[in-house]
Amino acid sequence: MKFWRKPLDLDKITVPHGEVHIFKDRCKGCAFCVEYCPKDVLDMSEEFNIKGYHPPYVKNPDDCLECHLCEMLCPEFAIFVTLKEEEKSAKVPINKGEK
Amino acid sequence: MEEPTKAIKEIHPDPSATSGVHPMENLLRMERMPHIWCPTCGIGLAVTAFTAALTKANIDTNKMSIVSGIGCTGRVAGYVKLDSFHTTHGRPIAFGTGIRVANPGIKVVVFSGDGDLIAIGGNHFIHAARRNIDMLVICVNNFIYAMTGGQVAPTTPLAAYATTSPYGCVEPPFNIPYIADSAGAVYVARWTTLHVRRLTNSITEALQKTGFSVVEVISPCGMYYSRINRLGDGLDMMRFYHDNVEIRNGEDTKNLDIGFQTKIICGKFVDRERPSYMERYNQWLSEVKGARGEG
Ligand SMILES: Cc1ncc(C[n+]2csc(CCOP(=O)(O)OP(=O)(O)O)c2C)c(N)n1
Ligand code: SF4
Numbered sequence A: 001m002k003f004w005r006k007p008l009d010l011d012k013i014t015v016p017h018g019e020v021h022i023f024k025d026r027c028k029g030c031a032f033c034v035e036y037c038p039k040d041v042l043d044m045s046e047e048f049n050i051k052g053y054h055p056p057y058v059k060n061p062d063d064c065l066e067c068h069l070c071e072m073l074c075p076e077f078a079i080f081v082t083l084k085e086e087e088k089s090a091k092v093p094i095n096k097g098e099k
Numbered sequence B: 001m002e003e004p005t006k007a008i009k010e011i012h013p014d015p016s017a018t019s020g021v022h023p024m025e026n027l028l029r030m031e032r033m034p035h036i037w038c039p040t041c042g043i044g045l046a047v048t049a050f051t052a053a054l055t056k057a058n059i060d061t062n063k064m065s066i067v068s069g070i071g072c073t074g075r076v077a078g079y080v081k082l083d084s085f086h087t088t089h090g091r092p093i094a095f096g097t098g099i100r101v102a103n104p105g106i107k108v109v110v111f112s113g114d115g116d117l118i119a120i121g122g123n124h125f126i127h128a129a130r131r132n133i134d135m136l137v138i139c140v141n142n143f144i145y146a147m148t149g150g151q152v153a154p155t156t157p158l159a160a161y162a163t164t165s166p167y168g169c170v171e172p173p174f175n176i177p178y179i180a181d182s183a184g185a186v187y188v189a190r191w192t193t194l195h196v197r198r199l200t201n202s203i204t205e206a207l208q209k210t211g212f213s214v215v216e217v218i219s220p221c222g223m224y225y226s227r228i229n230r231l232g233d234g235l236d237m238m239r240f241y242h243d244n245v246e247i248r249n250g251e252d253t254k255n256l257d258i259g260f261q262t263k264i265i266c267g268k269f270v271d272r273e274r275p276s277y278m279e280r281y282n283q284w285l286s287e288v289k290g291a292r293g294e295g
């Protein structure tokens, strides 16, 4: 991850990683999730879903910071994020994208 | 924030603890999905903010009722898994008042469109604010009557095209926060569908208030408003909000007019205390009974 200044407590901070789950067939292809992901994790796929829309796919899975913005910005309830399995037990001191 | 009540925890577990189930599913009637809203419509985002706010606010969802009128936004009550009422056009506030007065233990949320609440339902809106009926009104403002085909609404900006204004709208629009404020609402905020997190926070805050609270949600209607005005689809409108929204918390509600493609001022504008209708009623009743020796 790139910082505009190096945080003094960088060694103590663990950045959470999320896993994106997409219900392809619920998607109506609005691209809100792709447009507003701060880490460019998603992109629209060429594939068609059952309704004939192009759903998103996870382009850069390792970059997801579990901010849940795509989940909040999906009008179809078609995408959500969970904390990566291996990090669930670890203590995560960083604010989870809450204001 | 206090711990959510047991009811919320049960129906809406911690998202990080689930897998394969969307965390909002427990508050939605998934058997009715997909919903009717068009691709890039913003109404779904108002619903995500509302469901997120329900999990944040310390409210027992078993003691909550959602009431909608008619319109695209009027469908919301049917998709949210609370005690839902889909009522006649313009009348959700009247139904909500009835629910609240008949059973003061119920928290009422009215979720409807600008046409439903401010045009045909305009008088219910101002009088519920005047009486300070205890309810939260979430008004999705997409600047037109969407469900019936994009006619001019009392919120259509001057000069905007609609199916009934082929030369551009000539009527000055209502400024919803100003009406709510002048009529006596205790909480007034406005956000766009792009500001989902701030919108969630506002709805959470408004849910804790006692009295008439109004949250206006400016929302894209890609099908009628932006397409007819050649502004692109809902995604283009979201980009427009990104570039043209100015956040001014505490701004005087007089200054919140919305023009055609002009700056939109968002924020929390009013947060005050006034005795609610039920508080006044109960107090008055005990005074009158006391004076008559019936108490
Ligand atoms: C008494 C009555 N008059 C008119 C209508 C037709 N009608 C249905 S929805 C609607 C407008 C809804 O507009 P709005 O509340 O802004 O909701 P939107 O569809 O934009 O979300 C109208 C006029 C009706 N159903 N009932
Ligand atoms: S926000 Fe939802 S509906 Fe829109 S493209 Fe992404 S997954 Fe599909």
Ligand code: SF4
Pocket (backbone or CB within 6 Å): B036, B037, B038, B040, B041, B042, B043, B072, B073, B142, B146, B147, B220, B221, B222, B223, B224, B225
């Ligand atoms: S007509 Fe407009 S408001 Fe209605 S669902 Fe479609 S985009 Fe949304």
